[in-house]
Amino acid sequence: MNPLLAMRRIDRADIELGERLISIEMSPADFSSRFGERHSDHPPDWDAPGPVELWFFELPWGHKITLERHTSIDWFNIYLESLEIEAVLDFLKLRDFKMHVDAHMVELLRTKSPAFTKHLQHCRLFRLDDNGNRILMREYESRRVADYYRRVYEARCHKQLYWVEPAGPEH
Incomplete structure (x- = not known):
């Protein structure tokens, strides 16, 4: 599935806050085929080393x-x-591309900025299979992400039951 089809294009004014945390190496052709036409040229108040183009999206879980x-x-x-x-x-x-995650900034935001962690609560997605077995599908970083993937699985119309639970203290 092309992620662009599931993302909602938004405007810069819709972004309340954001911090540069991930850098990805990708050719302009690959980038354009994934994310489409740019949303904005380099605005005068955008602090970047050199000219940039900007895209703004809301992912399906918000x-x-x-x-x-x-x-x-x-x-x-x-x-x-x-x-x-x-x-x-x-x-x-993006896992197959060369990337850098700014670990120092992540740790700083994790300890000093509640706005960046307000949605975080590790949760696990489970399913009940045809034989009554409780299967852990995956653990996610937040309830809203886990709920999104629960809805994705439910939309496939399998007869399994899916649910989300907070991750336990052993996390």
Whole structure:
């Protein structure tokens, strides 16, 4: 599935906050085929080293992101409004690309900025199979991401039951 089809294009004004946490190496052609036409050129108040183009999206579970593509190099940055880093990388299918996650900034936001952690509560997605077995599907960084994937599985119309539970203290 093309992630672009499941993302809602938004405007810069819809982004309340965001911090550059992820950098990805990707050619301009690959980037354009994944994310479409740019939403904005380099605004005068955008602090970036060199010219950039910007994209603004809301992911299906409500996380708003900004993509900042540098026009002179094959790298782009992802600004996040929450520390749902793994969910964003997985949803955008970026694991096969060379990437850098700013661990120092992640730790700073985790300890000093509640706005970036307000949606975080590790949760597990389970299913009940045909034989009555409780199967752990996956653990997610937040309830809203786990609920999104529960809805994705339910929409496939299998007869299994899916549910989300908070991750236990052993997390």
